[in-house]
Amino acid sequence: MCPESESMATVQLKNIKKVYPFISGEQKKNKKKADEPEKKKVNLQITDEGVVAVQAFDLDIADKEFIVLVGPSGCGKSTTLRMVAGLEEISGGQLIIDGKVMNDVAPKDRDIAMVFQNYALYPHMTVYENMAFSLKLRKEPKDVIDKKVREAAEILDITQYLERKPKALSGGQRQRVAIGRAIVRDPKVMLMDEPLSNLDAKLRNEMRAEIIKLRQRINTTFMYVTHDQTEAMTLGDRIVIMKDGYIQQIGTPQEVFDHPANLFVAGFIGMPVMNFFDAELKRDGKKYFVEVGGYRTELDAEKEARLAAHDVQSQPITLGVRPEHTDVADAGISAKVEVAEMMGSSVHLHVNAGGRDVIIIVPTIDMKGNYKLGDTVHFTFGGRVAHVFSKETDKNLEF
Amino acid sequence: MKKVPEPAAAGGGSSKMHNTLVYIRQHWQLYVLFMLPAFLLTIIFRYIPMGGIAIAFTEYNPIRGIFGSEWVGFEHFQRFLSSPDFMRYLMNTLKLSVFGLLWGFPAPILLAFLLNRIMSAKTKQKIQLVLYMPNFISVIVLCGIVRILLSPTGLVNSLLGTSTNFMTMPSAFRTIYIASGIWQGAGWASIIYTAALSNASKELKEAAVIDGANIIQQIKAVEWPAIKDTVLIQFIMSVGNIMSVGFEKAYALQTDLNLNASEIISTYVYKKGLLDGDYGFSTAVGLFNTVINVILLISMNALVKKMNEGKGI
Known part of the structure; x- marks a missing residue:
């Protein structure tokens, strides 16, 4: 818990795999009959072994690093975190914490703490008892427990609620208690499974800032799971973007924003989502052009x-340009205005360009007049912000 | 369209109550429609027969009826309380109930905790099916099975290599009665606790695992709080029935040689009332039994409320 804590905690996930085997009968049901023609598997995660939730997961987390796993529902991010916590068995690969293989180590002996989405506070215990519970189980002396609980409560500003029961607290306060319960353990790795998802937007923003401050104070290794890309971008030192059990890209928030590895990452990171066009990549010696x-x-x-x-080489591509990098101009790609959303500092212009929906962010300060439904506008973009993706593999051709 | 307030709108307790009353007033026809059958059935089958209590104070003659029979006041009660067998019947009844409660009440709770630990839903279903089945055996059939199993040539004696007639031993009666009751009823009674346990948060269990709680500590911290209120209500109800030991099973397991332990108030009432035709006396004994039950129910409820932050029936 103390900033001067000496514990080192690197976390290595080597080729981690999670397969949920079919329960009896299910496999039989899914087995195709011998004379049945082979069907193409629509969901690649269902194999003969069972349902594959996570595979080929390789990640090295440095000591005191804040890693965020982000992705849509069912991508395997929570499963990965639960494998690190020891709440799910690891089907394949190695989990190493602080140099020790932890695959078969009980959760309590992994020196981790976890914060859950639904707070997971013991309803019949007071805030103090909730925070002290794990320390009591470890048979720590009463004065040490008291010191640690009060220190954590001070950090999280919940000292005044120590004698209350969880039902007498608001959502934000409960989540603080849940975090407090985790930090009193002084864990080597702090795991957080969508801890802000149950809070309203305002509180979520406040708690996000609190977590950033907390991280500076408790100085430990964090693994944080979220489906919210804003949380991922603001909290993480590095982000791991997942889809269908696979890692799509690992990088700093700036890296994944500026150089998305594939169409999925490009579409997932950034708000509003990136615009995509069918375009041509033309090579002329060492020069490259995009035509759309x-x-x-x-x-x-x-x-x-x-x-x-x-x-x-020159080839048809999917071109990606972020709405904030698209500029309204006198000439360029022609489009018809469908919706103009006034956001205050900017207008989100939804236009139709050759059958494609495109969003253009126009700063209010640059606007020359109001946009009306059916107006024709032209837009352009610079070569620095154009992302070129292979039509065949969806991968960024820069990689 | 008239706006109807929600029955439990947010706000203080008094405003909640006010909204509920307004809601009931606006929809009184609905409440009457749903409550009337239950109300009538309760009146007809629960309250009107209470008039029969008067039999306890008369020398009841079925031909003359309640009002035509001679009024004897508390004579039957005095007769029962001063009878030399009164204490034996009372103690037999109490011992059977109290030991039945002590052994029988925790059994379904423990069973529910164990069932809750089974991860495979299919295995759990199969085990539950096996556990629930004895409940559907009639008491008389059950007693028949017990008698056969415990007969000098029965399975138990064969396994022990003895030829003891357990059914003639007064010291074995209570054990036989309670153990067969647990075997028959614990599985079925565990349903309510299994259902209550399904409310225990999965995340809370996982938090306890990460906190380092062992199985007992997990039960104490997560599962017990989830079923505590249900257990308390069931306990109060069971205590309220402590004197209501059904006569059928005791009567069916009774032999002339185990009467010392097996003669309880309800078998006595049956014998006096239906076999000897002493209706007034048997009603008085039955009423005495009921009054003790009511006193126990009220006292236990008050005790539990005191111990459980005002929560009770």
Whole structure:
């Protein structure tokens, strides 16, 4: 709990896999009959072994790093966290915490603490008793327990609620208690499973800031699961984006925003979502251009160098441009206005460009007049903000 | 359209109560429709027969009826309380009930905790089916099975290599009665606790595991609080029935040689009332039994409320 804590906690997940085997009868039901023609599997996560929730998960977490696992529902992020916690058996691979293989170690002996989405506070215990529970089970001396609980309560500003029961607290206060219960254990790794999902938007923002401050004070390794990309971007030192049990990309928030590894990451990170166009990538020696709807622009030197390094040739591509990087101009790609959303500092212009829905963010300060339904506008984008994705693999051609 | 307030709108206790009353007043026809059958059935089958209590104070003659029979006041009660067998019947009844409660009450709770630990839903269902089945055997059939199993040539004696006639031993009666009762009823009674345990939060259990709680500590911290209120209500109800030991089973397990332990108030009432035709006396004994039950129910409820933050019946 103390900032001067000396405990080192690197976490390594090596080729981690989680398979939920079919329960008896289910496999039989799913087994195709011998004379039945082979059907193409729609969901790749269902295999003969069972339902694969996580696979090929490789991640090295540095000491005191804040890692955020993010992805849509069912992508395997919570399962991964639960495997680290010891609440789920690991079907394959190795989990190493602080240099020790932890696959078969009981949760209590992993030196971890976990904060749950629904707070998971013992309803019949007071806040103090809730926070002291794990220490009591460890048979720590009463004065040590008292010191640790009061220190944590001070950090989280819940000292005045120590004698209350959880039902007498608000959602935000309960979540603070849940965090307090975790930090009194002084864990090597702090696991958080969507801890802010049950809070309203305002409280979520406040608690997000609280977690950032808390992280500076308790200085331990964090693994944080969320489906909210804003939380992921604001909290994480690095983000792990997952889909269908696979890691899609690992990187700092800026890296994944600026250089999404594939179409999924490009669409998942960023709000509003990235615009996608069917376009052409043209190579002219060391220069690369993208052409879409009669508009042509040259990519910037950094992107050209990356593409050239992979010897990418001219080809049809999916072009991605973020709404905030799309500019309304006098000439460029032509589109019809469908909706104009006034957001205060900007207008989110929903336009139709050749059958594609496109969002353009126009700063209010740059607006020359009001946009009306059916107005024709033109937009452009620069070569530095254009993302080129393979039509065949959906991967970013820069990688 | 008239706006109808929700029955439990947010706010203080008095405003909640006010809203509920307004809601009831606006929909009184609905309440009458649903409550009337239950109300009538309760009146007809529970309250009107209470008039029969008067039999306890008369030398009842079925031909003359209650009002035509001779009024004897508390004579039957005095006769019963001064009878040399009164204490034996009372103690037999109390011992059977109290020991039955002590052994029989925790059994379904323990069973529910064990069932709750079974991870595979299918295995759990199969085990539950096996546990519930004895409940559907009639008491008389059950007693028949017990008599056969415990006969000198029965399975128990064969296994022990003895030829003891357990059914003639007064010292064995209570054990036989209570153990067969647990075997028959514990599975079925565990349903209510299993249902209550399903309310125990899965995340809370996992939090306890991470906190380092062992199985007993997990039960204490997570599962017991989830079923505590249900257990208390069941306990109060059971204590309220402590004197209502059904006569059928005791009568069916009774032999001339185990009467010392097996003659209880309800078998005595049966014999006096129906076999000897002494209706007034047997009603008085039955009423005495009921009064003791009511006193126990009220006292236990008050005690539990005191111990459980005002929660009781």
